[in-house]
Amino acid sequence: MQLRKTCFVGLISLALLSGCSWFSGEEDVVVMSPLPKVDNQFQPTEVWSKSVGNGTGEFYxxxxxxxxxxxxxxxxxxxxxxxxxxxxxxxxxxxxxxxxxxxxxxxxxxxxxxxxxxxxxxxxxxxxxxxxxxxxxxxxxxxxxxxxxxxxxxxxxxxxxxxxxxxxxxxxxxxxxxxxxxxxxxxxxxxxxxxxGESAPVTAFGAAIVGGDNGRVSAIMLAQGQMIWQQRISQTTGATEIARLGDVNTSPVVVNNMVYALAYNGNLAALDLRSGQIAWKREVGSVNDLIVDGNRIYVVDQDDRVLALDIQGGVTLWTQSELLHRNLTSPVLFDGYLVAGDSQGYLHWINTDDGRFVAQNKVDSSGLQSKPVVAGGKLLVQANGGEVYAFTR
Incomplete structure (x- = not known):
């Protein structure tokens, strides 16, 4: 469960904290994995850092x-x-x-x-x-x-x-x-x-494709705002209110007339862009944006496993499970590696071929929650405390 996310009922905001039992009456203690020991194959280089105000603090x-x-x-x-x-x-x-x-x-x-x-x-x-x-x-x-x-x-x-x-x-x-x-x-x-949190839309062929809190992916005409199609990809049946959350908060990805979308407590689904019909789906849930690159899909799931999946049917190619519950950011591809930050302020660099760690570096003790940004030959990272960093490999 994402510790940095919050849910709301009406005007009341509640933090989704591990160990709380508002709905079930049972404790569900989530333990953050210890920092993996990594023998760096290279040392990421900090080019510069600059403070931009006070950051975001403890707010999502x-x-x-x-x-x-x-x-x-x-x-x-x-x-x-x-x-x-x-x-x-x-x-x-x-x-x-x-x-x-x-x-x-x-x-x-x-x-x-x-x-x-x-x-x-x-x-x-x-x-x-x-x-x-x-x-x-x-x-x-x-x-x-x-x-x-x-x-x-x-x-x-x-x-x-x-x-x-x-x-x-x-x-x-x-x-x-x-x-x-x-x-x-x-x-x-x-x-x-x-x-x-809400899904940012992606646009393609005169339509906006966006995920909704109702577990559906929608295609909307850009010119008039009219609905083209809707498709549910999350049908949760958990025993608690939190287990039944099915938001599609991730941004869909459109590649070769297919829409790839991901729901919390739900599915990773491949949809036909024209009709919204499901080509295939796989039981993977997340609030982190996915990556489609060539014949692979990269996902950080809601327990912070890092997965590489085959684009044809969602078959798992490899899994990296040493970062469980470290509250990872959405991943990015940078210089041939998969990179994600965590709530303790570390960047983790992962080999896309097999999921092994290739490097790790401490960025900022205030922690990271927004995804890194690839800017040409630099990787930009904004820490919770407001510092912006630029790295090269």
């Missing part, structure tokens, strides 16, 4: 950097947004999105949450206050800001002149990339109890 957040050309863009939860030089980490500009109160020079935090996205010389970011911001990539000035239907927990996705936001109350909204005007809203429906 999907905030992670983005990059374009020679600049890295990163933000903290309070509202600081910075542009950094990708080679040196030197600050190019800094903006503050916190709300000016005029009282004793205090500001209300913006509560940025949804990860930074950059496109066409603008960066986009959402907040827990249900606001989406568009900033100039040149100097950080706000081009527009729009109130959306709910907390903007997903990373914005820019496509066909639209900024797509999946909000915490189950709405997918399309905003004009030009001025932020809301073009359409699609209701994805949601159950009374869900994990905190």
């Amino acid at each position: 957040s999907n905030l992670h950097p983005a990059w374009q050309d020679n600049r890295v863009f990163a933000a903290d939860r309070r509202g600081t947004v910075k542009a950094l030089d990708i080679d040196t980490g030197k600050e190019i500009w800094s903006a503050d999105l916190s709300e000016k109160t005029g009282f004793l020079s205090s500001n209300l935090p913006a509560l940025l949450s949804g990860g930074v996205a950059v496109a066409d010389n603008r960066l986009y970011i959402g907040s827990e206050k249900a606001v989406v911001y568009a900033l100039s990539a040149d100097d950080g000035t706000v081009a527009w800001q729009t109130k959306v239907a709910g907390e903007a927990l997903s990373t914005p996705v820019i496509s066909d002149g639209l900024v797509l936001i999946h909000t915490s109350n189950g709405m997918l909204q399309a905003l004009s990339q030009t001025d932020g005007a809301i073009k359409w809203t699609a209701n994805l429906d949601m159950p009374p109890l869900t994990l905190r």
Whole structure:
């Protein structure tokens, strides 16, 4: 179970903590695996590090950097947004999105949450206050800001002149990339109890493909916001409320007219892009984004096993089980290796051929929860405390 995730009923937020027994009356103690001993085949090199505000602290957040050309863009939860030089980490500009109160020079935090996205010389970011911001990539000035239907927990996705936001109350909204005007809203429906966090959509052939808290994957027309198809990939029958959570919080992946999607307590499924029909499914659950590369799918499951699966039917090729319950980030492929961070601040580098560890390095004692970002020949990592690091192999 992901310790960093939270679920909510109505307006009441509860932390999903191991050992708690709100629903079953029984203790379910989860023990974090000890740090594996790794004989490093190479030493990852820290090129630079730079503080971006106060980070996210103990709050669950999907905030992670983005990059374009020679600049890295990163933000903290309070509202600081910075542009950094990708080679040196030197600050190019800094903006503050916190709300000016005029009282004793205090500001209300913006509560940025949804990860930074950059496109066409603008960066986009959402907040827990249900606001989406568009900033100039040149100097950080706000081009527009729009109130959306709910907390903007997903990373914005820019496509066909639209900024797509999946909000915490189950709405997918399309905003004009030009001025932020809301073009359409699609209701994805949601159950009374869900994990905190939302799937960022992926776009393909004029459609947005997105996972929902109801365990379904939906295809929606970008032009009008009309539903094309929906397919349930999670049908949970657990004995407790938590065991029956079936959110599709991961971002789908589209490859060769197939949609690959992953649910918590559910399945990894391959769906036909045109019809939504299931080609195959495999019982694997997660809240971490998956990777499709060639004929393989890489997954970090909800117990923090790292799996390589065959793309044709989900057959397991290898499993790495030495990181159980270390609260891994979503993995990325970097320089031929699979890389994931953990809640104690380590990066784990894994051989994609056999799942063996090839390197390990301590990044930051505040821990890691957002996935690393590959920026050309560098790996960007944002720690919970607000420090952004750039590594090379």
